[in-house]
Amino acid sequence: MKKIVIQPVSRIEGHAKITIQLDDAGNVQDTWVQVIELRGFEKFCIGKPVEELPRIVTSICGVCPWSHHLASSKACDAVFGVQPPPTGKKLRELCNSIAYTEEHILHFYFLAGADFVMGPDADYSVRNVIGIAQKHPDIGKKVIRCRWLGAEMLDIVSGKAIHPVTSVPGGFSKPLRKEEVEKLKPMANEVLEFAKFSIDFAKKNLFPQYLDAVKSIGVINTGFLGTVKDDGALDLYDGKLRMMTPDGKYEDFTYEQYTDYIAEHIEPWSYLKFPYMKKAGGFSMDLSSPKGIYRTNTLARINVCDYIPTPLAQAELEEFRKNFGRPCQLTLLYNWARLIELLYNAEKIVQLLDDPEITSLDIRVPVKPREARGIGCVEAPRGTLIHDYETDANGIVKNVNLIVGTTHNNAPINMSVKKSAKELIKNGKYDQGMLNRLEMAIRAYDPCLSCATHKLDGTLPVKVEIVDKNFNKIDTLINY
């Protein structure tokens, strides 16, 4: 019996590696995507004053620190039993939307999108943002500028763009001044124009060429999890959770009920846990009869929502649904869904800046420590993010439970690897090409992982180790 170990130099909230086990005939018996890193936030947040947590948990992820920051301050709101004043909430949403545009632009152009822009067959050396800058210098410049605009806007609104500090229990700490709004408006419009351009460009020039690939690569049927408002509108900051089963039926539940709907399974070979739908009655990653598996992220959100509350994005959603139905299971379309969300957020920024209430000074209510439990959720770019805190009478943290966006996709990633490996390795035969295909399969399955597992050019450095059943190494394959 042989074992193949693939070790990507990459991160899913840490580093990961892939092990493939062959049976005696040389066919794939089993595969594991293993996360080999653990940082223990759930432990070291205990004993801290709960109001400090929004400033600590940001460091879980530097790509989506705002999501952690907001989920954490929402959990604090709940712990203290307060609701931020309307402007406090709007400032949080403003930052969330700006961060989203930054993040989606990063993804689309720097990571997964590079494949589409440069073509999947382009040489590795140009399949990155620098390649884009050379082939389409205007787009490259725009991308860098829009990223920078995002960072600059966040700086104006909050003072600190990465690992922010201004969303606090009870609201927001920094008011937005009228002069600042005037400075922000042209920037927001520039981002909106770029969002419109991106989706048109992609629909005209990119997606049509790859539709066949889209329909064949890494398609499996799963459920979906996302956040919607009471009337079913897409919302990334607040609402109720919606769990959709593969057949498109869904159930809505409040944040407080999440433990009734989501459970986490532990496998002995990974530091990362495997969340699953509790109501499915169990967890299985078996390809022929999976159990409890659901996905999160852009496609999931686009699938679970009934409509999008901004006009341009809503028009895009209608077109998307007409083409691909609801729920859409085509994994590669995460990218399309991402661009729809980019548009939604860009529109939302402009709306919020036009709102006269945004400059109000009533942004924060004072809070008093008490013994309580509070749950805060937001939609992080990678999926539903859940922060669950318990405090003692002094507001000191007693218990913390976190379910992080990427973690939801742990099981689907594992299944995708298994599926692809089974197709690619037959009778003990494997070669360099297999690596690239595996890499593509993972990426195809959930390109959103790019921010967790990918290098910035969207490729996955993969190391394969082939070992016998005693784990003695026989062979190593590397694609970097």
Place this chain on the structure above:
Amino acid sequence: MAVRVAEEWFAICAGCEITILDIGEKLLDLLPKLEFVHMPVIMDHKLFGQTGEKDKIEIPEADVGIITGGIRNEENKEVAKEMRAKCKTLIALGSCACFGGIPALANQFPVQDLYEKVYRGSKTTDPAENPNKEIPPLTDRVYALDEVVKVDVYIPGCPTQPELVADALTSLLEGKPFALPERSVCDDCPTQRQKKADISLRRPLENVTDISKDVKESRCFMELGFLCLGPVTKSGCGGSEKTPRCIKGFMPCRGCFGPIRKGANPLVEMINALSSIGLNPNEIIDRPATIQRYIGAHNRLRPLPKKP
């Protein structure tokens, strides 16, 4: 000739890498002068050749090496040593690499406690044994980079300030040394100080000051009773604009840029500073980890004996 740059990341959040991207247009000026020979975050696949059969990490020779993140497992150590061997100048980028950063908060607990909480002490998790099948065990604690190899340049901050990265790279390109001045956050803080507090310490559970006015017109947050690590923290987060980032957001500093000089002891200095303006340091909750939130490596944070 272009300067050869190698970059590696360890147990981190990628915020520091994003900071490099956020240098913005200046980055486009810098790029042609840099040749990235190894940088998992942006590019390059041909490190091992297409049929690299090496098991060991190999990094090509470079003029400048950049490492983000602290050391959390043995593999990190190996990579750090390899980087040191191959790079003429080694930069520790971000507070994780410089002082352990937020992940080093874990140093308050024995590693076993982390496993216990994560795998058996969480309400959504079906309890199970620690994962142990073919995954590398964690090191006993989080180490800063310079506990393992010699570091030439420190660029602290969580994350650091994009301008500093650009400045550091520019100085290195010109062959000049780069070091941040030994100034404190207070030195660049625009608030008004009177050298004494008229109120005792309180938690930031409300607006720290009158937010209708510009922050320049506010009294020093600490003198208003809110713990602020400005006095013991290195300045630089505000970039050319100077005003420290958190202060701009009407929030007190939490020390993400680390100590003002090498060998300083912020814990001791902070307790002195508080006493000197009449505040009682005994009132700070979780004092060691609050004052040393970003600097827990170097044995600064460790499991403490239980108080009777």
Place this chain on the structure above:
Amino acid sequence: MSENQFEPFIIAFCCNWCSYAAADLAGVSRFQYPPNMRLIRVMCSGMVHPNLIIDALTRGADGVIVCGCHPGDCHYLSGNLVAKKREEGIYLMLDDLGIERERFRLEWISAAEGIKFSQTMKEFVEQIRKVGPSPYRTF
């Protein structure tokens, strides 16, 4: 004395005008005190900044004792009161660093108290012997 018996390494900061003189007196009068002490003469107990004490204790010393003139006798009027005011802060620092409070002591010893000096030192060494080696000891 058996080879692996723990011998505390102790630093004593003594003010020039009182306690250092007391140490002298103890020496001249042949009042013995343990060899574990390393005496450092300072002009006034108020000059011993907390950083010095913490540095000593985090770099290997098992105990630190600061000796000054009795209250009211300080040659710089209030140096010893400053030292007293810092005591509480030093204990907090020790707590935070995981160092037992017993490892630090502040004492008033006048130039005439040779016996008290030798007594105090003996006591302090015994106290440290009980607490054991410093968690920061590297030698």
